[in-house]
Amino acid sequence: MRVFFEQLVNGVTVGSFYALVALGYSMVYGVMKLINFAHGDLFTLGSYLGYTFLVWGAAWITERAGLWWGVLGAILFAFLANAGAGILVERVAYRPVYRAGRLPLVVSALGMSIFLQNAIMAVWGPRFQVYPSDLVPVASLRFLGLSLPLLKVVILFLSLGVMFVMYWIVEKTEFGAAVRATALDREMATLLGIDVQRVILFVFTLGPALGGMAGVMNGMYYRSIQFSMGWNYGLKAFTATILGGIGNIPGAMVGGVLLGVIETLLAGYIPGGGAWKDGFTFLILILVLIFRPTGILGEKVAEKV
């Protein structure tokens, strides 16, 4: 039973990375109806930016401000830098293609993804990079008989906190209502005086920023990062998005966490499950879609005939 709960905590932690990446996917999808294939690579970019920050600057900060501040600085740095990268990606690859319709946009996104991935490889090299490990205390938290590494707990609460803030912004603020309205009916939102350009800017800034943050946390959790890992994360995040109900922001979070838990439990309990887990993930996704074609939290949208 103890093992089960530890696995569950692992699952939720991994799931919360997926959820953070999925949030960006889901917001961009909701507003633009675009499958942003470059999103996974922006996640990788964030991970590498955080890595560079930790290698060069974190020790300096940690010495002066105390433990943890270096790590938080890296997360913040990746968050801000990725926000800028997100704006740039939108300007260069998407804005000129908006009018052409959805399919050219998908190809442009694929092109951007290939470009980013190879640019990261050109800058940081094709080999694995390893996050420094001496920045946080190696300690464990004892809780109800469970032994949880401190780092894991901090990462978990940080990402849950960010998700909570996101939920609050999107569901409770006026601007969040504007984002949701734009996602539902862009034309109508424009007519009602919503500045759709601002909404687009918002999703393309915040989405990659959250992804970058998840990238750093992912790096600290798994330690090693590689230039091509974005594909897989992008795919996972897209899966989480659909699982939760595409364009539905709470759905993306639920989908992400659920995906992490399913994966971890499959890998932990089925003999040899580790090698099969991605296959199972997709199988579950397909089954969910057969029985609930619009995802877990997605609402049925009847097409007006």
Added chain:
Amino acid sequence: MGVVFSRPRTGRFWRFVPVLLGGFIAVFPFLPFVNDYWVDVGFFVGLYGLLGLSLNVVLGEVGLFDLGHAAFYAIGAYTTAILNTTLNIPVLLLLPVSALVASGFAYLVMSPVIHLRGDYLCIVTIGIGEIVRIIIVNNPWGITNGPNGITGVGFPTLGPFVIQTPMQFYYFVWVVVAFVAFMLLRLQKSRIGRAWNAIREDEIAAEAMGIDVRAYKLLAFTLGAALAGLAGNIYAAKMAVVSPQSFLFMESALLFCIVLLGGLGSLPGVLLGAALVVIFPEVFRRFASFRLLFFGLALMVAMIFRPGGLLPRRREILELDGLDVQGFSAEKVSPVRIGQVSLKEHSPVQVPCELDPCPLLEVQGVTLRFGGLVAVNRYNLAVYPGRVTSLIGPNGAGKTTLFNIITGIYRPDEGRVLFKGEDITGLKPHLVVARGIARTFQNIRLFPSLTCLENVLTGLHCRGSSGFVSTVLRMPFQVQEEREFVETAAYWLYRVGLWEYRNELARNLPYGKQKYLEIARALTTGPELLVLDEPSSGLNERETEELMEFLQRLLQEGITILLIEHDMNVVMGISDWVSVMDMGSKIAEGSPWEVYNHPRVIEAYLGKEEEWVGSTS
């Protein structure tokens, strides 16, 4: 009748392009600068061309987002590798076997998910692609040899002749590409190709025109998978090795780019896209690790400057100058004639009617709820042949919903719909239209990027029977059927005054003409009952009058009409019977004048008298 088929209006030059291109491909290996290395590059252009053509069937023709196409390619390759290395079956014999296995697999896995829309289908195809790769990596029962793959696949042999040099493989793949392209060209210009395109343009309208959307989507997937299976076989034979590394998600994404780079649905475009995707990295080879960087950039630049692809598909232009449309008469190409021929096949049992005259359409106690809302409440309606029946009522009364029940888009919770005495409740729309009920939509639903003629030809889908084999072989009856189709379509286009617009894309027509085009499309299905949803909306007074005259002529020709209408001039002018709906229920029916003066009707439209008193006091 001297019908001139498929003569593109484009100049002589363009007609020679395929010949020149074919000639170039044929002599390419003998050109002076071409060594074995470039012959191999040429081979891969052909291989990716074949894969691009296979994905184009699904993505280009039907518009289904397939980002897992490499799965079918992998299955073809592994089928060949496994059967050749274990059972020693000749590789060439495995070419059709690989295609069959891949298409069978596609049919099995796509059947349960084919109803998913757009991006949901996209993620499912990605999932299938990943699942197939993961299964291969995990080496079930030791048949795929895991990550190392299978080595030692033999060369294709035909008697004493062995395909093994780069040049032999080059010609082998291009001969297959030529056959496939030839087959796809024939399909494009046929009933099947039009059905695919119609689904891409508007699924609901396609279904309402008699196209079995589900079946045609599955056909596209099975055909696409079969072609990918062919490519897998050739790949396995060429490399002598297959390993899961060749079938990553990237491969599917690359195929997606090939189709869009070239132009959706354009066969020469797809081949050009394949050439670019294969040759580009070769040219940039000396930049080593930067070549993919440039490739990514090139994709973006291409989409920014040529979003429709480099060689977008041109719609088929039929001149049909030899067609004497004025000489046609209703008897000669009447839709009813075609309708009756087919109706015999579709409804062998004729239930005798007890009522006299027997209603053509009978709606009996139909109820439909959306959640807690009762959209249609125990509605009864009888439509008698040779008359105009109108359904009126305030906005949101449930009129269109009732139309959707009649035409099969919704299935009612209770009640029955009888057509000519037969129960058609819950039949899918494509079966309803085949029985003889055709419809138009409240917000025009044409196939915007098909020509007017193609739009109208789509209406004839349910009257045809030519299938895959007869189209590819161009059998005499298929040619005959196509000829009759064009004549009937031309007749109705002429009747609604759109003959001169026949080669214009539907989306370029002005609103009023689009309405007529939609009516013409419905009429070509050969209906006995024409169901029109607000035909006069958006038309000015003169246009409305023309429309009424047109409808009256149809009536004289034996077509019964059921319409939803808000324009009281139309309702009063041509209706024989009016049924009034409010909040899903029938509140009155009778002759137009009876209904016009009915207190409950006035109340429904204008509110209760007391309310007026109440609100003023």
